[in-house]
Amino acid sequence: GAVVSQHPSWVICKSGTSVKIECRSLDFQATTMFWYRQFPKQSLMLMATSNEGSKATYEQGVEKDKFLINHASLTLSTLTVTSAHPEDSSFYICSARDLRSVNTEAFFGQGTRLTVV
C-alpha cells in the first residue's frame, strides 16, 4: 500500500516554543491530507484538512493561528504548533488519500508524540 511518512516521531519542547511536524506521501500525490490529534485513551479527533495550494480547513474549536498548516506541494504538509503549552501534549497523526484512486483507504503517518514541558 501507499506510504505516508511523518517526522519527527517524538519531540519534547519547552513551553512557549514552536514545533513543526512534517507529513510526506512517498509514492503518491496527496492533494488532501488530514491532521488528527489523539489524547490518551481517546479517539483520533480531526483537527484540520490540509489542501494543496490553498488554506487549510479547520474543525470547530481548533485554533488556526495556533496550529499552522502548510501544504505547499502534492507530497508534503506541515503542522506547526505555535507557542506550545503543556495541554498541547498529545499524539499528532497525519493521513493522506490518493484521491485519483477509486480506493478510498487513507494511509497514516507513524504519528508524532509531542510533550511540552
Next chain:
Amino acid sequence: RKEVEQDPGPFNVPEGATVAFNCTYSNSASQSFFWYRQDCRKEPKLLMSVYSSGNEDGRFTAQLNRASQYISLLIRDSKLSDSATYLCVVSPLSGTYKYIFGTGTRLKVLA
C-alpha cells in the same frame, strides 16, 4: 450524540474465543466504512473495509446495516496478537472525504 459510537470495552476474552464489536453512526450520508486496528502508541492500520454485502478476511468478518446505521466486526479464533484497539471509521464519499473515528474498542486476548 457522537457521530460514531463504539463500546470502549475492554473486552477480555480467552484465546480461541469469538468476539464481536459493534459500531453505530449518525450521518446517513456516510458512504465508506472501515475497521482500523491501533496498537498502543502507534498509528492506526487498516484492518478491512466494510461493504454493503458484508465481507470476510480470514478470521475477520465485517457487516454493514445501512437501515440501522450499524457496523459490526467479528473475530473468530482469537489470537494473543489480536489484542489491540479496534476503531470504527466512517467517511462520506464526496467532499473532503474526511474520516470520522469512533472512540475505539479495546480487546485483550488472554492466554
